[in-house]
Amino acid sequence: MDHLAHVSNQPNSQPQSQISHLALDIGGSLIKLVYFCRYDDNCRDDDELRSQNESLGSESDNSRPVLGGKLHFAKFETSKINDCLEFIHSMKLHLGGFHDCTAPSSDKIFIKATGGGAYKFADLFKEKLGVSLDKEDEMECLVTGANFLLKAVHQEAFTYLDGQKEFAQIDPNDLYPYLLVNIGSGVSMIKVDGDGKFERVSGTSLGGGTFWGLGRLLTKCKNFDELLELSHQGNNRVIDMLVGDIYGGTDYAKIGLSATTIASSFGKAISDNKGLVDYKPEDISRSLLRMISNNIGQISYLNALRFGLKRIFFAGFFIRGHAYTMDTISVAVNFWSKGEAEAMFLRHEGFLGALGAFMSYEKQCLDGLTVNKIPQRFPISVSSAGNKIYCSMNGKSNDNESIECTV
Numbered sequence: 578m579d580h581l582a583h584v585s586n587q588p589n590s591q592p593q594s595q596i597s598h599l600a601l602d603i604g605g606s607l608i609k610l611v612y613f614c615r616y617d618d619n620c621r622d623d624d625e626l627r628s629q630n631e632s633l634g635s636e637s638d639n640s641r642p643v644l645g646g647k648l649h650f651a652k653f654e655t656s657k658i659n660d661c662l663e664f665i666h667s668m669k670l671h672l673g674g675f676h677d678c679t680a681p682s683s684d685k686i687f688i689k690a691t692g693g694g695a696y697k698f699a700d701l702f703k704e705k706l707g708v709s710l711d712k713e714d715e716m717e718c719l720v721t722g723a724n725f726l727l728k729a730v731h732q733e734a735f736t737y738l739d740g741q742k743e744f745a746q747i748d749p750n751d752l753y754p755y756l757l758v759n760i761g762s763g764v765s766m767i768k769v770d771g772d773g774k775f776e777r778v779s780g781t782s783l784g785g786g787t788f789w790g791l792g793r794l795l796t797k798c799k800n801f802d803e804l805l806e807l808s809h810q811g812n813n814r815v816i817d818m819l820v821g822d823i824y825g826g827t828d829y830a831k832i833g834l835s836a837t838t839i840a841s842s843f844g845k846a847i848s849d850n851k852g853l854v855d856y857k858p859e860d861i862s863r864s865l866l867r868m869i870s871n872n873i874g875q876i877s878y879l880n881a882l883r884f885g886l887k888r889i890f891f892a893g894f895f896i897r898g899h900a901y902t903m904d905t906i907s908v909a910v911n912f913w914s915k916g917e918a919e920a921m922f923l924r925h926e927g928f929l930g931a932l933g934a935f936m937s938y939e940k941q942c943l944d945g946l947t948v949n950k951i952p953q954r955f956p957i958s959v960s961s962a963g964n965k966i967y968c969s970m971n972g973k974s975n976d977n978e979s980i981e982c983t984v
């Protein structure tokens with residue numbers, strides 16, 4: 578990686594028009610990248626991009642250039658930060674920052690970055706890519722990203738219950754207040770009252786890192802998606818102690834608990850006289866996923882109740898668009914709130930922070946870069962959006978979507 582230290586960071590090393598604005602969210606588990614490619618740039622074509630990072634995608638098949646360009650998304654494991662640096666270097670994305678406008682002669686490039694890694698890895702970025710990270714607050718970025726997606730992107734939010742996904746009609750004029758629950762390595766719960774108006778009201782350390790960390794130790798899975806995949810075939814009742822296990826097969830009706838309700842996650846393991854090898858990895862994965870998701874759903878509901886919030890948006894890469902995770906969270910919110918509160922999910926679940934950091938370029942005095950937040954949502958068919966962010970979101974996977982926009 579040492580050669581990266583010699584990469585030119587001179588602004589004139591390639592034409593200004595080729596520069597793609599890059600923003601980073603460097604979390605405890607994953608590094609998220611959002612970058613902008615203008616259509617008139619010599620941006621590499623989408624197939625080439627896809628081959629470099631499986632999580633990067635575009636709508637090249639069925640979308641025409643509308644205005645400006647596309648926002649692209651990519652992610653890397655934080656533990657593989659060198660791969661991320663290589664990617665940024667090979668795509669010349671590190672040239673897509675800004676220069677200090679108070680010192681016009683300076684050739685120092687700043688890249689917008691949020692998340693703990695913006696602090697932890699600042700020196701590494703300087704050493705390997707010659708760029709400085711301009712740090713933005715993580716909570717602020719999450720909220721900015723969420724507000725942007727909810728107001729600007731068609732069919733961004735959806736409910737998920739009993740296997741049914743339903744897109745939510747969000748009126749941008751009736752969005753606030755809501756609770757944003759970001760499930761990353763840990764979990765943050767943020768009451769959002771408006772653009773830039775928010776308060777982090779709670780959190781829990783039992784989050785995505787707990788699921789993946791414990792899951793890795795208990796099942797020997799090699800990657801997160803494998804662990805998630807395993808949970809599909811698992812049966813949590815093999816390990817979880819149910820109300821019926823305690824009550825001789827019957828409900829505890831008096832306090833509203835059915836026989837199938839989990840009384841104690843992993844509780845059967847105390848009396849089964851079995852060792853770890855006696856349990857199937859898929860059952861362990863299922864119990865673990867259920868335990869973490871249930872717990873987050875319950876704490877979220879309690880915080881929504883605390884502040885009288887009806888809508889809870891769940892984000893963060895723990896969710897991964899995974900049916901069982903979303904179903905468990907939805908059931909927990911629905912169960913505890915007796916149907917009063919609603920769990921919703923976001924298609925760009927993992928990229929809120931990076932999008933928020935991207936939007937913060939707006940604060941800099943950059944020639945030709947103004948991120949316009951649109952006051953209404955555009956249907957997919959609209960083909961001209963003036964000088965606004967225009968979103969065309971017709972892909973399925975939340976990893977493989979780019980957003981058409983102008984900045």
Ligand SMILES: Nc1ncnc2c1ncn2[C@@H]1O[C@H](COP(=O)(O)OP(=O)(O)O)[C@@H](O)[C@H]1O
Pocket residue numbers: 603604605606607608654692760761762763784785786787788789801802892893894895896897927
């Ligand atoms: N490919 C992956 N590798 C590791 N963790 C993943 C992956 N995909 C999803 N996850 C889950 O997402 C969590 C990280 O979510 P994220 O929103 O990126 O948080 P952070 O900012 O803490 O990295 C992990 O702890 C894990 O539960």
Ligand SMILES: CC(C)(COP(=O)(O)O)[C@@H](O)C(=O)NCCC(=O)O
Pocket residue numbers: 603604605606692693715760761762763764765779780781782
């Ligand atoms: C410290 C963090 C904000 C870091 O964000 P992350 O990298 O997990 O996305 C998050 O892990 C968190 O909110 N943890 C829960 C801490 C607590 O409230 O107990």
